[in-house]
Amino acid sequence: MKAARSEILANVRSALNKKDIEIPSAVDERLRAHAINTVPARVSGADADRIAIFIEEAERASATIERIKAPKELAGAVTAYLKSIDEEQAVRAAGHPLLKECLAEQTILEVTEGPSDGTDTVALTAAFAGIAETGTLVLCAGSESPTTLNFLPDTNIVLLPEVSIVGTYEDAWAALRQTMGSGVMPRTVNWITGPSRSADIEQTLLMGAHGPRRLHIILLADS
Amino acid sequence: MRSTTRNFVDNAARGLADDKLQAALGRLSQGFPVKRLETISRLPEFEQLRDDAIAIKRHTLENLDSYLERYEENAKVSGAHVHWARDGDDAREIILGICRDAGAKTVTKGKSMVSEEIGINEFLADNGVEPIETDLGEYIIQLRDEPPSHIIAPAIHLSGAQVADTFKESHDELDADRDLSEPRTLLEEARAILRKKFLAADVGITGANMLIAETGTSVIVTNEGNGDLTQTLPKTHIVIASIEKVVPTLEDAATILRILARSATGQDITVYTTYSTGPKRADDLDGPENYHVVILDNGRSSLLGGEFEDMLRCIKCAACLNHCPVYKAIGGHAYGWVYSGPMGAVLAPALLGLGETHHLPSASSLCGRCQDVCPMRIPLPRLLRQWRRRWFETGGEDTKTRLGLAAWAFLAKRPALYRPLMAIGTSVLKLCGGGGRRFPILPRPEGGSFVDQWKRGKR
Numbered sequence A: 001m002k003a004a005r006s007e008i009l010a011n012v013r014s015a016l017n018k019k020d021i022e023i024p025s026a027v028d029e030r031l032r033a034h035a036i037n038t039v040p041a042r043v044s045g046a047d048a049d050r051i052a053i054f055i056e057e058a059e060r061a062s063a064t065i066e067r068i069k070a071p072k073e074l075a076g077a078v079t080a081y082l083k084s085i086d087e088e089q090a091v092r093a094a095g096h097p098l099l100k101e102c103l104a105e106q107t108i109l110e111v112t113e114g115p116s117d118g119t120d121t122v123a124l125t126a127a128f129a130g131i132a133e134t135g136t137l138v139l140c141a142g143s144e145s146p147t148t149l150n151f152l153p154d155t156n157i158v159l160l161p162e163v164s165i166v167g168t169y170e171d172a173w174a175a176l177r178q179t180m181g182s183g184v185m186p187r188t189v190n191w192i193t194g195p196s197r198s199a200d201i202e203q204t205l206l207m208g209a210h211g212p213r214r215l216h217i218i219l220l221a222d223s
Numbered sequence B: 001m002r003s004t005t006r007n008f009v010d011n012a013a014r015g016l017a018d019d020k021l022q023a024a025l026g027r028l029s030q031g032f033p034v035k036r037l038e039t040i041s042r043l044p045e046f047e048q049l050r051d052d053a054i055a056i057k058r059h060t061l062e063n064l065d066s067y068l069e070r071y072e073e074n075a076k077v078s079g080a081h082v083h084w085a086r087d088g089d090d091a092r093e094i095i096l097g098i099c100r101d102a103g104a105k106t107v108t109k110g111k112s113m114v115s116e117e118i119g120i121n122e123f124l125a126d127n128g129v130e131p132i133e134t135d136l137g138e139y140i141i142q143l144r145d146e147p148p149s150h151i152i153a154p155a156i157h158l159s160g161a162q163v164a165d166t167f168k169e170s171h172d173e174l175d176a177d178r179d180l181s182e183p184r185t186l187l188e189e190a191r192a193i194l195r196k197k198f199l200a201a202d203v204g205i206t207g208a209n210m211l212i213a214e215t216g217t218s219v220i221v222t223n224e225g226n227g228d229l230t231q232t233l234p235k236t237h238i239v240i241a242s243i244e245k246v247v248p249t250l251e252d253a254a255t256i257l258r259i260l261a262r263s264a265t266g267q268d269i270t271v272y273t274t275y276s277t278g279p280k281r282a283d284d285l286d287g288p289e290n291y292h293v294v295i296l297d298n299g300r301s302s303l304l305g306g307e308f309e310d311m312l313r314c315i316k317c318a319a320c321l322n323h324c325p326v327y328k329a330i331g332g333h334a335y336g337w338v339y340s341g342p343m344g345a346v347l348a349p350a351l352l353g354l355g356e357t358h359h360l361p362s363a364s365s366l367c368g369r370c371q372d373v374c375p376m377r378i379p380l381p382r383l384l385r386q387w388r389r390r391w392f393e394t395g396g397e398d399t400k401t402r403l404g405l406a407a408w409a410f411l412a413k414r415p416a417l418y419r420p421l422m423a424i425g426t427s428v429l430k431l432c433g434g435g436g437r438r439f440p441i442l443p444r445p446e447g448g449s450f451v452d453q454w455k456r457g458k459r
């Protein structure tokens, strides 16, 4: 398919009247600078209450939210939530250090760790960040965050430290670049805004299409 | 996918006479457009974001070769296999080859209009690989062996009762007397059946809403989560994306995402936005072992630098369909191919040629709603007029004019459609009327139904 590649690029260049096959420095400069375009003032201002906006927007997207003050409160919060939706006290959890810390001493929940094979009903994960602008969770694939947990179990419970709530999409990319380096991405970055849904039948909006039926976010306060 | 656009006149007639379709199309106006206004009203920067997005696309198209090369380079660094396809033939062979290498029996698919464009499903099935659509709407129309009637809501033309009939016929292993009267029970049935398919598939094929040059990343947006199950569970993930999907940076993608869902479904953002960069890594616990990207041209490069270049900014949001009086009267199937509404009427002639599609640019009142709501401010009415002119230049004038008049007569008889058009009558006149132009746009409606007139026009 070498031929196809050079043919397509040649067609593009001739349509653009480009004689030079060198990549212009302006292109690489733009990629290096990754400048920010317009961002919503509501969440980017210094005095924006990002936590309050995150909660409002996530709820608008039909997620449920609660706040805990300390890591050791997580197990109790999960237990109470599972009781409220009539689920068994068992979770499939991501092997995330923060979750391990939170669940270290608890005995009420049955916790197994690892990706999902489709037989688990409840997932417990920890988000890399939350984006206030649309109440969006950011999860990055890796040993601490298997992607299958985000999609296969019926109920998705996500722990999000309040310090990890940023204002805009661009803020989330900046945070990721700080962690991974510029130009490097995890295999998968999942932005999740509310539970799965479909309106494909008569435009009736229904939750729980192929992914989770419920998304419950537990915010962990700054300690 | 084979086009039936040649039969547009009959297709449109069938659409107009179909009561179930008319009921479904009636619901459309109450849905997406209302929600669109709501969400936009909460984002004061929306107009500025549109301008930014246009600037991003313009800059990228001006340097398309460079950004494609940088995208490819960065994707390869992450372990992606990048393939280039000049046309549908190339793309089908590449995809079949990957499926064969993977020993694939079944392939799950996320919704991808480009994959419909190249007719990958028929081709795979003919070659012994079973394709399974997993977006609920796509799944329904696949069972019915129909093309999508809307680019983001492929089964929008159907009633719940029709879907129930389809499921009873197709899922014949289930109790024939089960109650499928509610959308919820239909969804649950599809969910249960498709869950097994997701877990069993050997290959997953998705489209891409964007390719990001900076990082070599492909992006999909979905609400159901089907795209994610499609690309996470099988051993091999194939992305098919057309050349104009590339954007420079993550920040540029963010700008486009802010206008995409708002213009499409009226959501602030879709439930899932997924960024994929290469295959499973050493410390990953799940994900595909092979990650392929097929970059498809299929006629798009020939639009660059020409009078239809603006169309390459299209982000397939469907706002122009949702606001088009003609689309909402005849439905998407009338257009006879994968792309419908105003964007389809501009794109189809570019990709299929005017011989097949010359009816489409005429099937417009040039009311301008599409351009107003298009997040990329694509001058769709102007592009439609350009196609008309081209058709005239190639000798189709007679057919053409009469079709245009007939379309107007049809609208004039339907006050609900006519009024919004008249409200912007001056701009329509400016665009289309007067002074030696070839498209008198406000003729007095003549006798006979729309259908009759189209038939006459065709003669």
Ligand code: SF4
Residues within 6 Å of the ligand: B263, B313, B314, B315, B316, B317, B318, B319, B320, B321, B343, B370, B373, B374, B375, B376, B377, B378
């Ligand atoms: S032409 Fe504009 S409104 Fe229509 S689908 Fe494309 S981007 Fe959306």
